[in-house]
Amino acid sequence: VPPPTLGSCPLFKRPSFLPVAHLQSGTMLLLALSLLLAAVSSVPVQKEEQKDHGIDIYSFHIKSEVRSRYAMTVITSRVANLANESREVNFHVEMPKHAFISNFSMTMDGQTYNGVVKKKAEAQQQYDKAVSRGQSAGLVSSVGRTLEEFTTSVTVAAHKKVTFELTYEQLLKRRLGQYELLIKAKPTQVVKDFKASVLFVPGMYVLIDVHIRERQGIRFLDTRGELVSTELSKVVNTTLSEKEARVLFAPTRQQQRQCPGCGADGLSGDLLIVYDVNRPKTKGDLQISQGYFVHYFAPTDVNRTSKNVVFIIDQSGSMHGRKIEQTREALLKILDDVPEDDHFALITFDSTVRSWKPQLVRATPDNLEAARSFVRKIQDLGATDINAAVLEGVRMLKVFTDGQKTNKTASILILLTDGDPTSGVTNLDTIRANVKEAIGRKYTLYCLGFGFDVNYEFLEKMALQNDGVGRRIYPDSDAALQLQGFYEEVATPLLSDVEMNYAGVSDVTQTTFSQYYNGSEIVVAGHVTDNELETLRAVVKGYSEGNEVKYEDASSKNDDATDAYISDVYIQRLWAYLTVQQLLEKEVLLSGSDKEAIRERALNLSLKYSFVTPLTSMVVTKPEGDKSQVLHKPKEGKPGSKGEGDGM
Template sequence: MERAVVQITLFGLLLALVTTLPNKDDWDIYSFHINSTVTARYSTTVITSRVVNRMEESKEIEFLVRIPKNAFISKFRMFIEGQVYDGIVKAKEQAQQQYTEAVSRGQSAGLVSSVGRTLEEFKTSVTVAAHKKVTFELTYEELLKRRLGKYELQIHARPMQPVKDFKVDVYIHDKAGISFIEVKGGLSTKALANAITKTHIGKQAWVHFYPTEDQQKTCDSCGKQGMNGDLVIVYDVNRDSSLGHIKKSDGYFVHHFAPSSLPRIPKNVVFVIDQSGSMHGRKIQQTRIALIHILNDLAEDDYFGLITFDGSVSHWRRELVQASNKNLNSAKKFAQGITDRGATDINEAVLEGARMLNAHPREGSASILILLTDGDPTSGVTILETIQSNVRKAIADKFPLYCLGFGFDVNFDFLKTMSLQNNGVARRIYEDSDADLQLKGFYKEVATPLLTDVTMIYMGGTNLTQTNFSQYYNGSEIVVAGQITDNDIETFTPQVLAISSNVTVESTETVSDGLIQRVWAYLTVKQLLEKELQLSEPEKEQVRKEAMELSLKYGFVTPLTSMVVTKPPGENTDVLHKPKEGEPPQRERILGHGQAAPGMFPMGAASGMGAASGMSEHLQCEQNIQLKINSIQLLFFSLFQMRHVCAYFSSVTVIKRNKEVDVAAGDVRIVILVHEKDGEKFLWPVLRQKPSDNNTEGILGGCVCSYVHLSSAVDYSFVSPTTLDCWLMSAESALQRALDDFIVAQL
């Protein structure tokens, strides 16, 4: 084959492998305990890790755990040689100032990072003297949400080495009585099943998980780094005709409302399905599978409509029709023929769905509008605020809008705000093999409405959380918390009003601890953060202030606060932030002068490549950086579209998994799939998330660049191929070796 210079653009890149896991042969986790207590469906979980440095010299020791995304970290502390070092929750601006000061002293600052659908990762480290010990203790809190008739407490165990003293203890107490309890998750199967003890007596339940060192090495989710998987405690409480359980304590109350034995309400539902070009391939296939399954679940007294859209709107029927066998079969044929094409006119599609529901009022029924999309609006009305305003006027609080955002390219904040403005919720659908199951799972949550226009009234109550709900669905739960005026229980009277029901809550219960107050604070902060998304900028400030004051008072790490992790003198100061929902796996770290963390390039201000250095027309590169993985030296090199080149990103994170390498730089995410044949490894790069700034162009990398120039290339990933300005370079320059060295006859 004739050697040729191959020009590599944005979508063709990159060789990279790095491991960020430290060598643990020289320090030992001798005890790892997870203790979770659930009272009033509010969980408080404490993770305690005790580690000893077995070396003859000081050693940096790492603490790495994963927690549920809906949880708030409320406490972190380290115990070193009799001293206690506590994390302090501060307003984000104050924490940022301390963070900046630490960076200016050459220290590093870390944060909590998102690691998938349901988990966030917390990581910090500290230097421990020879033969000394350190104890890490992290506490997080979460109000469990009832879905499909059950609560789930998720515990992730990832000690990164087998541990002699490993224990998970879960205690659940509920005055309503526990109806059932199960243990699921990857850590509950096969070799580890015998390590689980489950006890259930009336209003209490216990789960103990005590795997031996051998079990920690041999289970499905185990390896040299010990366990890495979930233990999921699934349970529900007894329901009765009282239509609710109210718990009171110290002037606060929490009302859990999940009535049983109510008849279902017929529904009117319109599905609005994105079939734009970006839905091509697996997305559209999985959508078709899920939609056909959902149509099968419609009851005969339901009415439904089906709209697809790209740059224009297509109807199966222009009006809602009854879910008869004949109509359902016709709709399934229509669904099977949905193909990707064209642009994305979200405004016109959602307005048409609202029109169809408004044109079909039915007394005693519940209307639902469901939007599925994977991208931003690109045709018709494209100003997001205008779309939100149009949709709000069209729906006029008559029914909820549920937005399902497919993948990471979608503007999830836009969908979340639009849903909240219309009494619905937004849910991200992850681009995994079970995306169709995620779609079907969401639909099941809203498939059976039992009540509409639910209003919770509390005479003698104040500082209430949300009290109006458009619909109540089978298997879910409405939770309201508040304060009892003057702590006068005698004047406190709850009542529930809803369409087809007008009931009074008779059952009240009292608990003796102060937990109810924290439930109220947790729920209030969550709802204030959602409310802030819906307000105009002048109105946001007061809501932010209220949420931040509560976060500081109760020690919650929220999007408005951060935790400054204090350490012994001379140690790095970590500042922990709450990541946004749906962020791809990444860890950002600003490096001090001359510092480089494993798997990260010194760049931006740290490497003297500031935004003012005039890089938009030419490129300067640092020296080669070669990183070791399993004795293989591979050059890390990435090409991205960036106008400001290396100053564009503050960090690059590289995570090695079994068969792939995940590279995150700012809002760009690339996955390099690892293919092995005859003992040789080959890499195949896949762009999973494009930069949010479509105007950026350029190149990023620690490289010796012998030949780079600004040119153009055609991007065939779009339905209508577009010509882009790109930085181009020869393969030899990128690979630092001849291209022929990377050619194989077959894979």
């Protein structure tokens, strides 16, 4: 079945790609991008007070549609060169790290230059040829806490115009009981025609003109961020019905100077749209369209499961100063929120491992107060023995859980460190192997990397090997809040050992989950291979407080075909997006032929659906005489770090 294109959706009229042969007629731009925030950047200028540069962004539109959590966003910037000679016009975007760009084009003098997604190595070859012909190359890319930034440019003749259009896609992830759609607006000058809107519909897209459509119904919706503060809050127009919401933001030129950080250069800020859906059926929402299905599972009728948690805290010398202060601050706040029926332990480590208590203890008021006293005295000193610290935490959990009479609790370890291992076992592969063997799939390990001196890839891989996730804690003023926020996500386990089962399907995304936490959501998608199947049935099994629970749901293909809130486009593209994301995560854990097979599958899907991922780049022809540029998807790293040249 051919993948649905954005052009099949009325909102996204996407021009057909140029044939590869046409790419030879002009110089080349290589793009590797990703999704869910965007901004257009040009030389700051106001039409009322023309500056020498003569560049006018006369129209700037962001349209986003969300259908059943899957967001497609289109940014369109129209720019005029008012000067009497050619000028370079820049296009700058900021987008979420986990988004995939799926289309980019430039239109000048009636000619549209479209992007073609290619295997990274093939794109690199074209780029190298351009460089060998003496064409200069430049790269501007950086990584922030939630965004990636990309910039490209084109030369526009005197008194001519150019239109840039960028499309990116993302599955909104539910955290702490809500979904977030973030739109970044930074045109760098006051714009005559600025418009941003979002549409939400249970099962549809989000726009700034944001339009949201959700089949399950919208439980609440709120707008936040710099663009809705002070006077600009009056500009945001929100309409909300049972299953749809629309957020429209269209400030006047004067209003574009009124947000914090705004001024003569116009808007510069975020619009954050937060919402959640109704859950009338505890078993979730199962949808089918054009041979693909998606299952959203977030049960509401489950009791909280008590947990056993071991905090493993790096107190080595590199944690000196603000890091150790913020760690103490966060731990004190976390201890305030530990329920009394939980059990916990505190381990600190440098070159020596220290346990607050020799075993896990119940979170009674007296124990929590004693733990706070211990936390207040944590000081930085010594080297970093990650291996011994984590193994001690696993040992303590094993002793405690082996002594429990029932298996009604969830057991997790949370490691916080800011550096590489420098004491004890320091070989990263050996540490991972030791931890994996000790845990034996019995517990979940979460690894938090504080700052940028840490080997984040090592922590992420170790977490993934043990059913957890890695998370970077950015060394900013709110680092303590970042730590607290992560703990809140895993503070309330509801189900463990969750298995999602379906009949008559194939190519299904992840179906087993070690833990399901309150406020989150499990999403599974796949291909319905049984053409005779009229009703798709889902059976979900898991454990709540040690007891097996079972959920069953069914969805009729005929009923869904007539449902106005189910789109032919979004389910298949959602499946492809989720599959590629999970394959890229899985590839981190593999080696040899298994790793290559996973990479090949992720690459093929990226090419088929025109996703710009770490395995692909987007090639765009540009008018003759313009520079070649390479913009790639940067790796996780320090904000503001830049790479250039051929680092695709």
